[in-house]
Amino acid sequence: MDFAFFLIQLLNGLQYGLLLFLVASGLTLVFGIMGIINLAHGSFYMVGAYLAWSLSSLTGSLAAAILLAIPLTVILGMALERLLFRHLYQRDHLYQVLLTYGLILVFEELRSIIWGDDVHGVVVPALLNASIPLTDNLSYPVYRLAISGVCLLLAAGLYFLIQKTRLGMMIRAGASNRDMVQSLGIDIKLIYTLVFALGIALAAFAGMINAPLSSVFPNMGSQVLIICFVVVVIGGIGSVKGAMAASLMIGLGETFGQVLMPDFAGMIVYVLMAIVLVWRPEGLFGRA
């Protein structure tokens, strides 16, 4: 493997890992703070991709489509939290799994009714439709670099929000003692609504920016969902830092796995998860 080839795999692995992080961070936040297992999280990734496709064919611009779609997904997240998820915080995980599995079916059916069952492609924006030559016959697409850059910015923003702002402190406090947060005059229900909508919007946004690379197809959320649960388990439930570490591990592991031992690539992720579960059942950054 020469250096340029290695570099391409490295960048691909990082880009895939960072994208996973966007989806998984919302899952781990909602799981860690509200105690909700949201099987429908992957559906929001799909909704994001379909919105990006339909709105970009409507407006002729992916950027415009994303700008329109983000507020839509935030509203969708807030509405679902108020109407459905709010009632499940104090319930057993079984109820949450039942409801959110039902939601997957509802989202797939709605997707079929609204957008049909065909596979669609989304065009890379002209501004980013270029490649950086690495050697005579190898080059790297600018769009992938741009995705990685945007993901890194969002990850930094999320870290700042959770670790450095008062809202972040309230969010973390809510994960440890909900009643006490309310007794301090803080509206915990509003905070939960915001966190939930943020998680949904991040997943949908990941689906939007990845649409030109992955194409848009039915059931695209379920693949992502499974990998994201692996990320949450490896990283530690509720840990954003852990989600980042685990996403990069999986992104790089899967990418290099496909190059170095293609026969076992599909297994690598689950082997990693098994090792972590045996070695640290609470996850890399989880609280025991």
Add this chain to the structure above:
Amino acid sequence: MTDTLLQASSLHTYYGVSHILHGVDFSARKGETVGLMGRNGMGKTTLLKTMLGLVRPREGQVRVRGEDMTQAATHAIARRGIAYVPEGRGIFPNLSVRENLVMAARAGVDGHREWDFDRVIDTFPRLGERLSNGGAQLSGGEQQMLTIGRALMTNPDLLILDEATEGLAPLIAREIWSIIKTIRASGIATVIVDKNYAAVMALADRSVVLVKGRVAFAGASSELSENQELMHRFLGV
């Protein structure tokens, strides 16, 4: 009327099928210190939680500053100037000492801000030495100081202290009592629940005793402390 910060009338609260409070009346006025006493399981904490909206009464009314807040959200009640230091402290162990304080900062009702981060640290110098420690790394006494300091960060007009000295070494407990005196002297009304009845009655203008979810005594603290027979009957001392 606006002099009364917190007023509960004929509260009946249940936990499932158990009837805990049987028509309890309670009130706290501006600047006043009220002792709430009774043996274990007589309903003291349930009364506090009902008044704070953490538990809903089946009957009766809770008024805060004259306004009916029986069904109001806990945060809305707290925002009307009431701070709660719960039994078992309730610090956030996953936040640092500094974060525990900063996250609670807020102006009081009508915007007064006597208490801020610096004043809390002045009052509790021990916390100042442990600002970046996690809440869980503190000793019991330090955790209690953090909980009281955090409550003060909300600039309350009424501070409710549930078993603030429970499980603390005598020397630390004495320090907490002297802090409570300082807070009382600053004009903040306090409701004190504590097993150290003598200390409560020495501070409280009025005392209320609960026996099996009913008010058995309500009156001047001296009236209770000077009556050996009442003390024995209600509190077993």
